[in-house]
Amino acid sequence: xxxxxxPALAQQYLHLVVSLSDQYLADRFDLPDPAARKAYLAALTxxxxxxxxxxxYTVLVSVGSTALVxxxxxxxxxxxxxxxxxxxxxxxxxxGVAGTVAALLGLPALVAALGLTGDAAAYCLSFxxxxxxxxxxxxxxxxxxxxxxxxxxTRTGLKVLGGVAVLNxxxxxxxxxxxxxxxGLGFRGIALGTGLSHLTGCVIVLSLLARGRSGLKITxxxxxxxxxxxxxxxxxxxxxxxxxLSVAACQLWFLGIVNGLGDVAAAAHGIxxxxxxxxxxxxxxxxxxxxxxxxxxxxxxDPGRAAKAGxxxxxxxxxxxxxxxxxxxxxxxxxFLVFCHxxxxxxxxxxxxxxxxxxxLAMPALASQIVFTAALRGAGDARVPVLFSWxxxxxxxxxxxxxxxxxxxxxxxxxxxxxxxxxxxxxxFFALRFAGGRWKRAVV
Numbered sequence: 001x002x003x004x005x006x007p008a009l010a011q012q013y014l015h016l017v018v019s020l021s022d023q024y025l026a027d028r029f030d031l032p033d034p035a036a037r038k039a040y041l042a043a044l045t046x047x048x049x050x051x052x053x054x055x056x057y058t059v060l061v062s063v064g065s066t067a068l069v070x071x072x073x074x075x076x077x078x079x080x081x082x083x084x085x086x087x088x089x090x091x092x093x094x095x096g097v098a099g100t101v102a103a104l105l106g107l108p109a110l111v112a113a114l115g116l117t118g119d120a121a122a123y124c125l126s127f128x129x130x131x132x133x134x135x136x137x138x139x140x141x142x143x144x145x146x147x148x149x150x151x152x153x154t155r156t157g158l159k160v161l162g163g164v165a166v167l168n169x170x171x172x173x174x175x176x177x178x179x180x181x182x183x184g185l186g187f188r189g190i191a192l193g194t195g196l197s198h199l200t201g202c203v204i205v206l207s208l209l210a211r212g213r214s215g216l217k218i219t220x221x222x223x224x225x226x227x228x229x230x231x232x233x234x235x236x237x238x239x240x241x242x243x244x245l246s247v248a249a250c251q252l253w254f255l256g257i258v259n260g261l262g263d264v265a266a267a268a269h270g271i272x273x274x275x276x277x278x279x280x281x282x283x284x285x286x287x288x289x290x291x292x293x294x295x296x297x298x299x300x301x302d303p304g305r306a307a308k309a310g311x312x313x314x315x316x317x318x319x320x321x322x323x324x325x326x327x328x329x330x331x332x333x334x335x336f337l338v339f340c341h342x343x344x345x346x347x348x349x350x351x352x353x354x355x356x357x358x359x360x361l362a363m364p365a366l367a368s369q370i371v372f373t374a375a376l377r378g379a380g381d382a383r384v385p386v387l388f389s390w391x392x393x394x395x396x397x398x399x400x401x402x403x404x405x406x407x408x409x410x411x412x413x414x415x416x417x418x419x420x421x422x423x424x425x426x427x428x429f430f431a432l433r434f435a436g437g438r439w440k441r442a443v444v
Contacts, residue, residue: 001289001312004149007158009285014165016277043123045270046116047191049255050107050128056244057099058139061091062146063377064237066288067295068229069150069216070378074299078215085147085209086222087229091237092143096136103132114252115259126188134195141202144209149292153214156205164201168194235443239382243373243389250393257401258415265412268336268352272416275335276359279324283367286317287374295378303440310375310434318367325360332356355416362420365427372430380442381433388429397422 065088072081107128111121131138141164145157174182175189185192209218258269290313297306328335332353340348376385397418404414433439 001286001293001309001316004152004154004289004292005286005313005316007154008149008288009282011154011158011161011165012281012285013278014162016281017165017169043116043120043127045266045273046111046114046120046255046259047124047127048270048273049114049252050110050124051131053245053248053252054099054131054135054138055142056248057095057241058092058142059244060095060237060241061088061139061143061233062237063240063291063382064088064233064235065091065143065146066150066291067236067378067380068232069147070152070292070295071299073151073215074296081147081151081215082217082219083222083226084229084233085144085216086218087226087233088143088147089140089206089209089218090223090225091230091233092140093136096139099139100132100135103135104129107132110252114256120263127191130188130192130195134199137202138195138198141198141205144202144205147209147216148205148214149288150295151214151216152292152296154288154292156208156213160201160205160208163204164197167200168197171197236377236380236382239386240377243382243386246386247389247393250389250398253398254393254401254415254419257398257405258412261405261411261415264347264351265415268348268355268412269415271336271339271348272352272355272359274339275328275356278327279321279359279363280366280370282320282324283317283370284374286313286320286367287371289313290371290375291378293378294375295380298379298440303437306379306440307434307437310372313375314367314371314431317371318364321363321367325363328356328360351412354413358413358416358420362423365424368427368431369423372434375434376430376439379439381439385430385433388426388433391429392422392426396425 065084068084069081069088072078072084107125108121111124111128116124141160145161148154148156172190172193175185175193177189206218209216211217255269259266290310293309293313294306297303297309333349335356336349336352340346373385376382400418400421401415404410404417405412408414410417
């Protein structure tokens with residue numbers, strides 16, 4: 001489990017460094033007045049949420065790819081694993097192009113619906129459009145890395161995506177501020193650097209798979225659409241994608257509530273999320289290990305080993321994330337001051353520090369939610385968990401957020417109380433579902 005999780009964890013944290021670098025870089029812009037700066041930080045929060053939707057969208061390909069490749073590998077059918085990898089690439093390209101078209105047509109209306117107007121909306125759109133144009137490369141890169149994880153290889157993903165992260169930083173800085181006689185592109189240069197680095201990563205991982213890597217190889221004949229294999233990938237990925245995209249939609253709804261509290265609350269919310277990533281990205285890494293090991297074990301007809309893999313991944317993730325929670329509670333204010341250095345940004349610090357301390361209380365439940373969601377998806381049990389997500393968001397988070405930010409008057413803190421309540425409810429349901437063991441009979 002550690003052999004799979006640790007490279008994935010390093011990969012996740014490298015991308016967090018890039019994200020924090022982008023936030024720090026964006027924070028260096030010289031804006032004319034405090035109001036413009038708050039609008040700018042609010043735009044960053046919304047852009048970050050919308051970019052996060054991309055990871056939810058890639059689930060439509062990546063989850064089924066990992067699960068199916070791992071099943072084939074567990075059963076010793078490497079030919080099937082290679083054919084599944086090729087079909088995953090086809091799906092990634094198709095979903096990538098569809099996502100680009102949808103984003104370019106729908107982003108202005110979506111940003112407006114999330115409560116951003118004027119300069120904040122313009123900043124947000126200038127960041128998102130370059131990412132939308134290069135989306136097919138990022139989704140294809142993600143699908144290839146997911147297939148390698150299904151084969152038990154997370155090290156290649158670390159090397160490729162680690163290289164993407166390292167390349168991203170100088171690209172973002174250079175495209176933002178310019179290099180030598182070349183003029184910078186400003187805010188949109190940060191996003192363009194991210195998109196181009198993923199394009200590079202896509203080319204590299206496709207080249208590796210074309211030559212053969214970890215038992216997987218993409219050949220031209222295998223790229224011919226195979227209806228049966230495409231169905232098996234989508235059988236797992238579509239329910240998981242519905243789950244992830246419905247969570248993303250509810251997250252955007254929740255963001256709309258936060259944006260309605262004003263630019264200070266939106267800016268504080270975004271910075272809290274940046275630091276919270278230290279916790280949930282760790283959960284994602286152990287979730288990747290759980291998904292691969294559960295699926296491989298079921299492919300090898302060993303449900304007992306699959307169960308042990310899921311519980312082991314949860315136990316370690318819970319320990320790591322709880323330690324991160326202690327860090328949030330103790331260092332919340334200094335962490336905020338990294339991004340809020342001006343005297344007029346003290347209201348952002350005052351609004352955000354309590355929320356960062358509050359989310360520390362949710363780390364064990366968040367570990368359960370993330371790891372067991374991944375483990376159940378690896379087993380092919382992706383339908384019932386959708387109901388848990390809907391219950392948590394539509395039954396707990398959204399109505400409670402309206403109550404606590406409205407009549408109760410708790411502002412941003414009230415919104416985060418609603419978030420923590422939702423995380424605990426969903427964490428409990430996912431743990432109970434995994435403990436029940438029905439996932440052992442799921443078909444992939």
